[in-house]
Amino acid sequence: MRRAALSLGAAIVAFAAILAIFAPLLMPHDPFAQDLTHRYTPPFWLPGGSSAHWLGTDGLGRDYLSRLILGARISMLIGVSTVILSGIIGTTLGVLGGYFGGRTDAVVMFIISCRLAIPVILVALTTVFMVGSGLWVVVLTIGLLLWERFAIVARAATRQVSGLDYIAAAWAAGCSRTRVILGEILPNIAHHLLVIATIDMAIAILLEAALSFLGLGVPPPLPSWGLMISEGKDYMFFKPWVIEIPGIALLILVLGINLLGDGLRDRLGARTEQ
Amino acid sequence: MNAVLEIEDLRIGFGPLEAVRGIDLVVERGQTHCLVGESGCGKSVSALSVLRLLPKRARFSAARLAFEGNDIAGLGERGMARLRGDRMAMIFQEPMTSLNPAYTIGSQMIEVLRRHRGASRAAAVDRCIAMLERVGVTAPAMRLGQFPHQLSGGLRQRVMIATALLCEPALLIADEPTTALDVTVQAQFLRLLADIQRQMGLAVLLITHDLGVVARVADRVSVMYAGRIVEHGATGAVFAAPRHPYTRGLLASIPVPGKIPPGGRLGSIPGIVPRIGAGFAGCAFRARCAVAMPACAAPVPEHRLADGHRFACHLGPDGAWSGA
């Protein structure tokens, strides 16, 4: 059962990654090409649908499937970039605090507390509103705001690991502090961080969708899934599939990432406890 | 009939691994029976199988498993749950694994009494205090309100033994209760156990890897190696004339002050316990045995001497090849 969940999660994430990487090859049409004579063509399973546009077209006659695939690329790009950024910030702070303890740790705890006092959505909205929307603005904003989970977990795990004898042995072997941290501590807390990475990735993707929905995320004509939902919201009651399709895509991707994270936690946790 | 626990041909396996390969064991009332052997030889799983606490994936069979004369091999989970902690009790090596860190000592001890005896709360509290006092815990009433982590290692062991003895069991199984302790606390603990055993007429199955402990407390001893009992007998007889090469190796590996000249070497057994799968034949000790011969790969004969002393080796009681 657990294995199945892990495999399903991994399959979903792998599929999304393939879509993202090979988007230009997989898109059947140009996602930006407008065709005002074919607006709101329904997907093929509804009356009026055709195999020319499997998932129909949007209000400007652009191929919905192509936009969905390009949207996957944007979601994955944002998810991965923000996690890398926030992972670096959070892990650095957490490991330093956990390893050195004392005053360093007090400073790290203070920074974490400050970060926890910041309302993420509000600050993200304001920043993007002031700086102007754009893909990298979104990545930077979310990345700089989402590192606290990494910091907290890295700090706790580091404290636990650095009391163990093999750390003392490495120190006695003459390893520099950098080498102790990179060679002994990081590999032994990496499995905790991997789980946090999946959680934060899902959150980042949802946050981007929310920002884009509010018109403050990825600027049009780039097809972010959040933006697609936003653009379709006026037609929600007449042509529900316009928001159902990106909505379900978002749901599946986030679900897949979470399944992967849970599965990894169980697997890696069991392995290290042996 | 004085036997409290009788085991015949007990076998336990995990997947391809044969952890216990047919052991016979009898523990009598008022007697301390020691099960000795190296890590991984199957001592703990044998003890757990008596209480039916083996993991589900374990294979388990026994020709006879009787407690106070009644067969318990066929007893269901309900019946076993009634026996455990009441007529038979167990204490473990690491007290923290059997004491729940989230509850006070008192609530854990009282729970045992109420489950098995249906005692009232007040009566249970009185009995717990009396029991703690009896095992030498100072300020017992205060201890009831403390959590396990607030006690020292030695006190935790005492609390554990008090909990195990609350319902006056007939059999106590102690799995390496002193391995984590220093020598002084170990000596105190074993004294305590011996005193209580004498007062209660308890049968004790004591598991250890230290023949020094065995020498001082056991009436009978079973030496276990790779899932088999290789030598069994009255403690005095086994120590005076150990027959199996493994028993001799174990005896030689205990450091005794003044016995070996400075710079001399301790006797030791090279190598480690093998993991034994299905289809293994012959003596499991032969890879580490100093007197092994090619013929040791043949099935091992068992020799019986006086007073139930028996051992399994190709070399007979006279030290000569017994020609299986």
Added chain:
Amino acid sequence: MVGGMNHVIEAIGLSQVFRQRQGLFASARQVMAVDDLSFRVAEGSALGIVGESGCGKSTLARMLLGLLPASAGTLRIGGADLRGMDRRARARLIQPVFQDPMSSLNPRRRIGATIALPLRVQGTGRAECRRAVARMLEEVGLAPEIAARFPNQLSGGQRQRVAIARALIVNPRILICDEPTSALDVSVQAQILNLLMDLRARFKLTLVFISHNLAVVEHIADEVAVMYLGRFVEHSANAEIFAAPRHPYTRALLASVLTPEPGLGLPEMPLGEGSPDPTNIPPGCRFHPRCPLATELCRNQAPPRGAVECHFAASGAGA
């Protein structure tokens, strides 16, 4: 031996005080883990340190290794202070073997890489390291293919051998063993003790060997120090301690060794109940609450400093 005796470890007035907070608002309590210790260890000799759990053995070991700066006193290892020393030079001087074989090896590193680590830090090349690892594995009696395994595929005794190989690969002058056999079976313990004895001669090591069992250090140590609540209450040559223990605590430790002699029964423990508490060291002689010989003098006045810290050491009363 005359005149030119070279002491590689010299401790003068060494102390370690921990501050321990009991609760959020309670004031910190002072834990006297090591209390004003002075001792010397001659090059090439072996000092055994024995004492109950919590008496400060590991704390002393960590101080000797430079893992823990002393709260007071001076410590010179190989004639120098570890704090100012280059970390590579320190590693060639002194190496540890720890108690818990489960946690002393990095679970994510192969055994070969673990053993090679101290050598890699010294800047030795990979090929040379591989040869050295193979040689060390042989020295400690392990098969060469172990190098490719991970720690969780090894038994406790095998792991302890790996830890010894790692410590000795840089050919250090001093080896600090903190209860290296306490977590092992007695039969495996004997293997490790024999191994340490062999290697000690072969590598010309100065050894500090910590244990809670007096019988275990007998085979290894030239001198034995018995530690109680942060102090050496008796410190003499190996033969003397075993032939004529003078401190009542040493006698209790010796009595609690369970030798394989059936019929002797359990030893009468002359020790009083209760465990020593380093946050609250008794006035007078620190051993008096558990001492069978304690008198009014012991309760009020600390015994004179010396090889045996007991008021009745000279007279041997009650022995």
